[in-house]
Amino acid sequence: MTKKVDLLTSGVDAAIRSTTLLGPNTYAVTVGPALDMTIVASDDYLAKWGTPNHPCDILDHDTICYAFGSGEDLAPWGYNGPEGTYTIQPKPRMVANDMRSLLSYAKQGLGLGYLYREIALPHLSAGGLTEVLIGHVTQLPCYSLNYRSKRNMTRRLRAFVDMAKAPREAA
Template identity: 50%
Template sequence: NDLETALKDVHDLNEGLSGTVRLTAPTVAGRLFLDDLITGFAKEHPAMAIELIYDEAKVDLVTSGIDAAIRAETLLDPDTYAFPIGPTQQMTIVASPDYLAESPPLEEPADVAVHSGVCFAIAGADKLAPWVFAGTDGPYSVMPHPKIVTNNVTSILESAKAGLGLAYIFASSVESSLADGRLVQVLEGQTAALPRFSLNYLSKRNMPPRVKAFVDYAKRYNP
């Protein structure tokens, strides 16, 4: 396999950019920015193919055959390279009107601790994404009692609409639901923005031309 890859890379150098770039990313990255980035890259390099698998699980870059992974900073592989990609994401907390009518009041982040929550599982149900708030001494986390745990943003949104608890979610994901009144924003202005995603890859040395082309394009991408 290594020999075939090396021969393909030599062919790429001699014939121009071609081949397949293999990527993995969490599902939410697609809607937020990655689908747009891939479209631009594909148009700029029409002889290249892209395999993009959306998967919440962390993939081993060494053994999987994946060229690069889009990940949160906390999931980067050791001894690899990474740089920020995509926009900073503002988070918000929402709930259905029915849930809020029957639940304790929410006046400050500490109040979240007595509520039910629809929580995002990072790498399994035993590791939940923290709910991060902006404090005078820096970001801090307050978690609700997990009522629903899932690794799918659409499921989080639907569970919140069904009145199953508070949801901590990308602000861009709930605009239409806030507009039609199915969800209500709470603790407005008190959540902290999340860091940008990172593009994680193995090595700067002996990088296949197809991967270098994608890395170079991603560094220039400005959503």
């Protein structure tokens, strides 16, 4: 199972994380935008099993979940609700450790897939794949570059942090 690296004791200078996890004497710089998520399924799957109308409905569906590390730690599916954001962890039919495989399994009709919307968008436009629970799925926070104390920072790490802080130019 993948574990959070302790920047103070591991000898690692920096880590890029999907959430900002600050410990004592550590800092973070946001790198990148918030990430839009989506839930998708093939049109064939939805015709056979129906379209979920509420996040709780996913518990009655086959799902394809993203797994970290050895596959025991699954990414939770995040939703917006009246009380704020919450997660529901469906029981997976399949597990994938990369988003493109997860998308492929969803396109093959093996279940609902929860993935980055940017990856799904071209396939949604092409047809055969449908977004479900639009408006319910929450964004993931921005990635951040977490690093140790600013004191005694190596020049190489300082350059990397400065690069991460620099405004992005349009490509």
